[in-house]
Amino acid sequence: MADITAFLSAAADLLGPRGLTRDPELMQSWLTDWRGRYTGQAMALASPASAAEVAALMRLCAEHGVPIVPQGGNSGMSGGATPDATGTAVLLSLRRMNAITRLDAGAREVTCEAGVVLQTLHDAAEAQGLRFPLTLGGKGSATIGGLVSTNAGGTQVLRHGSMRAQVLGLQAVLADGSVFDTLTPLKKDNRGFDLKQVLIGSEGTLGIITAATLRLLPAVAARQVLWVGLGSVAAARELLLMADTLAGEVLEAFEVLPLHSHHAVLAHVPGTRSPLGQDHAWYALIELAADQPRADALPDLAQALLEQGFEAGLIEDATVAVNETQAEQFWTLREEISASERAIGPAMQHDIAVPVARMASFVEHAVPLTEQRFPGTTAIAFGHLGDGNVHYHVIAPPGSERAAWEREEGKQISAFVHDLVTEWGGTISAEHGIGQLKADELVRLADPVQLTMMWAIKQALDPRGLLNPGKLLPTPAASRSALAPAYGGD
Ligand SMILES: Cc1cc2nc3c(=O)[nH]c(=O)nc-3n(C[C@H](O)[C@H](O)[C@H](O)COP(=O)(O)OP(=O)(O)OC[C@H]3O[C@@H](n4cnc5c(N)ncnc54)[C@H](O)[C@@H]3O)c2cc1C
Incomplete structure (x- = not known):
């Protein structure tokens, strides 16, 4: 059982008044996700100023058994940065860590702290006659840490690849407070597994990204x-x-x-x-x-x-x-x-991909099928056709009450769409991640071998399940023991 008083007192000493608050007003706006689908509670909001402070805080969390939910710009689409309703977790904001610590125009590399906002990085690169080749609608709030943790995509993946392809080096704090550091990039390095790639796309469940070295390209002329x-x-x-x-x-x-x-x-x-x-x-x-x-x-x-x-x-x-x-x-x-469709009313959003050559046929097949199966709904698909990835939104019949519709028909719609995508050899998450939105669906539909491998990695790096619990890899005992009998921790 965590000694919360002792934990909070030690965390306050470590981070000071700017770095730790329990003020409900200051925490409130960070406890609901961008889509407004999830609202959670947190015992405190921690805003460390350095990787050393993140590491020390993580050691404190490990010592007291306190879960931690990392958050960047809170622009994620899957509820991954929203804590659960128990109020037992610390919400860890990386927004104060917003320095671009090195921009080497000759080497076309930039090293950023996790809280640097994407638009700020674009501006800094542009000032040097360079560019960072990844952009998306949330660029005014999405942070480097969040983009790495979700392996974000966007509108330039067709030519330049997703975030995974932009990361040359990474720094992350692990569940025991140790620091993984590969910020100095090597063009070639065959010392076994590429561990930074395991952290990229892990949605805060394997480590807290504190900085990244990213590739830059010549500016567009x-x-x-x-x-x-x-x-x-x-x-x-x-x-x-x-x-x-x-x-x-x-x-x-x-x-x-x-x-x-x-x-x-x-x-x-x-x-x-x-x-x-x-x-x-x-x-x-x-x-x-x-x-x-x-x-x-x-x-x-x-x-x-x-x-x-x-x-x-x-x-x-x-x-x-x-x-x-x-x-x-x-x-x-x-x-x-996305923002305009959100203004129209309730909708179930799906971030799906099928093999690139099949996406147009998929859309032509899926839209009438969905509308026929769920009368009154409107299905729309938009986005990255060149990546075989569309955002597939199913808008509720006019006049639907959001919460009830999402809970009842909405859930059936998502299962229907995800089944269809799986039949077509696709994925239920092309770029937004799993978060809490799709955690159950991942267990229902993913290849058991892949799930078992993911659990094994989680078990090895975060055996007590302190990092972003309930996200990506759901924790219900049943699915855990069915998939990975070795998983031991809460
Ligand atoms: C209008 C709009 C358009 C968008 N378009 C796209 C798009 O085209 N493609 C796309 O991929 N996404 C898109 N997004 C989604 C979103 O911008 C990305 O998911 C982005 O990567 C989230 O960054 P963030 O800093 O806001 O992360 P958050 O929302 O704060 O967090 C997202 C996840 O990452 C984890 N996390 C955050 N920071 C860290 C860290 N430092 N260490 C470890 N874990 C961390 C969180 O725990 C959570 O699981 C869009 C969002 C908006 C609002």
Whole structure:
């Protein structure tokens, strides 16, 4: 049994008044997730200023058996950074650790503390004529620690890969307070397992990320951003193949959205307007981007793509952004979809992927099937067609009461969608992680061999289950003993 008084007193001595609070008002806004689906309680909010303080706090938690829930920008989509309702955990905010400690323009590397916000990193890289090649709608609040812990994706994975591909080195505090440190990157290193890759995507269940060294690329010298109206998602898939053949590695992004999402953004985001005169069933947002040597070729490439797309009967209408302001406006129409759809009302969101070549067919199959099975709902799919990954939202029938609908029909809808995705050889989490939202579904649908391996790693690194309990790998005794009899801890 934890001696809470002794723990809190030692934590207060360690972190000081700026680093530890129990004030309910100061804690309140961090106890609910971005989607507003989960609200938890915490015994305290800890905001350490350094990796050394995180390590010392973790040692205290280990000594007193206190669970710890790491949190970055709280922009995660799976409730992973929200503690449970018991109030027995410490909520650990990394937001105070927000220094960019090294930016080596020559080596094209940057080392950031975990609390650096993605937009801040973009700005710092840009000031050096460089760029960090990962972005997403939550860039104003998502932190490096959160992005690493969820192996975030976003709109540039098509060309540059997810967060996993950007991390050159990592620093993390483990459950016993020891510090894993590979911040100095090695291009080649074959001393066994790549342990940083085990920590990436572990959602705070194996260690607390305190810093990362990330790769940078030369700044984009020019880009062409195209907004294209299409008759179907199948046409979008054909156009993607065409763009890939024509543009090769300057194809930076290829995003799709249905008319419903476009209307949602136009209705809910002030100042937005449709780039095309008429409505189309589907839209593609295509970006071609190049550094200096290839910049001059971009306008011709964009024109060639549009001409070929029209000739092949794939494109119904299209326009190219005439300047950076308009390019940003096109991107706003894509990046504001999640927030706009949220404003419409209750919906079950699914972050799914199937093999890239099958995604268009999957959407054409799944949307009518879902709406038929759950009358009154509207199913929409938008996002990263080029990665075989769409955000598949099923919007509640008008007038539904959110909590009741999510609990009853919503749950059935998610099981239905996840079953369908599994049948198609896909995944229930392409980029948002499992968190608490999909922990049960992971146990229900994942390959038992993979689950057993994950439990074995969890058992080895966090035998008492202190790191982000209930997330990713659920703790119910039944599933634990069924899957990994060796797992011993709470
Ligand atoms: C409008 C919008 C659009 C988005 N679009 C995308 C998208 O396209 N692609 C995508 O992948 N995501 C997207 N996201 C989701 C979100 O931005 C990412 O999941 C992001 O990686 C979360 O970062 P965060 O700092 O907010 O983490 P949090 O939400 O605070 O935490 C997320 C998870 O990481 C853990 N964690 C956080 N920091 C640490 C740390 N230092 N050490 C260990 N564990 C930690 C938490 O415990 C939790 O499990 C979007 C979010 C918004 C709001």
